[in-house]
Amino acid sequence: MKIAKEYRWEMGHRLPFHEGKCKNLHGHSYKCMVEINGEPDKNGMVLDYYDMKKIIKPIIEELDHSFMVWSGDKEVIEFLDKINSKKVIVDFQSTAENICLYLLERIKKTDLPKNINTLKVKVFETENTYAEEEISLK
Numbered sequence: 730m731k732i733a734k735e736y737r738w739e740m741g742h743r744l745p746f747h748e749g750k751c752k753n754l755h756g757h758s759y760k761c762m763v764e765i766n767g768e769p770d771k772n773g774m775v776l777d778y779y780d781m782k783k784i785i786k787p788i789i790e791e792l793d794h795s796f797m798v799w800s801g802d803k804e805v806i807e808f809l810d811k812i813n814s815k816k817v818i819v820d821f822q823s824t825a826e827n828i829c830l831y832l833l834e835r836i837k838k839t840d841l842p843k844n845i846n847t848l849k850v851k852v853f854e855t856e857n858t859y860a861e862e863e864i865s866l867k
C-alpha cells in the first residue's frame with residue numbers, strides 16, 4: 730500500500746556550470762511529493778500522516794527561504810555571509826535531480842518504522858518539471 734504527502738518550500742539557487750539563464754541567482758517555489766510504500770499496521774495505517782509531517786517537515790524547514798549553494802561557489806557563499814542570509818551549503822550542484830537525492834538521503838536517515846519498504850521522492854522545481862527517484866529500505 731502506498732501513501733503520499735506533499736511539501737512546499739521557497740528557495741534560491743543557481744547552477745554555476747549552466748550555459749543558459751540558470752547560472753543567475755534565482756529562486757523557485759519548490760514542491761515535493763514523498764511516497765511511502767509499506768504494510769498497513771493493525772489500525773490500517775502505513776504511517777500516520779501526522780508522524781510523516783513530524784519526520785519530514787524539519788528537513789523542509791531547513792530549506793525554506795534559504796539559498797542552496799554548492800560548496801565550491803565561494804563568491805556566493807561569501808556574499809550570503811556578508812548579508813547574513815540563510816543558506817544551505819551542499820557538495821552538489823542544486824539541480825532538481827540532486828535535490829531529489831538529497832531529500833531521499835535525509836529522509837532515509839530518520840527513524841522510519843520497519844513496515845516501510847520503499848521511499849519515493851518527486852521534486853518539482855517548476856510547475857512543469859520534476860525529478861523522481863525511489864529507493865528500497867530493505
Ligand SMILES: Nc1nc2c(c(=O)[nH]1)N=C([C@H](O)[C@H](O)COP(=O)(O)OP(=O)(O)OP(=O)(O)O)CN2
Pocket residue numbers: 744751823824825826854855857858
Ligand atoms: N535536468 C535539469 N535541467 C535543468 C534544471 C535541473 O535542475 N535539472 N534546472 C534548470 C534551471 O534551474 C531552471 O530554473 C529551470 O529550467 P526550465 O524548466 O527550463 O525553466 P523555465 O521556467 O524557463 O522553462 P519553461 O520552458 O518556460 O517552462 C534548467 N535545466
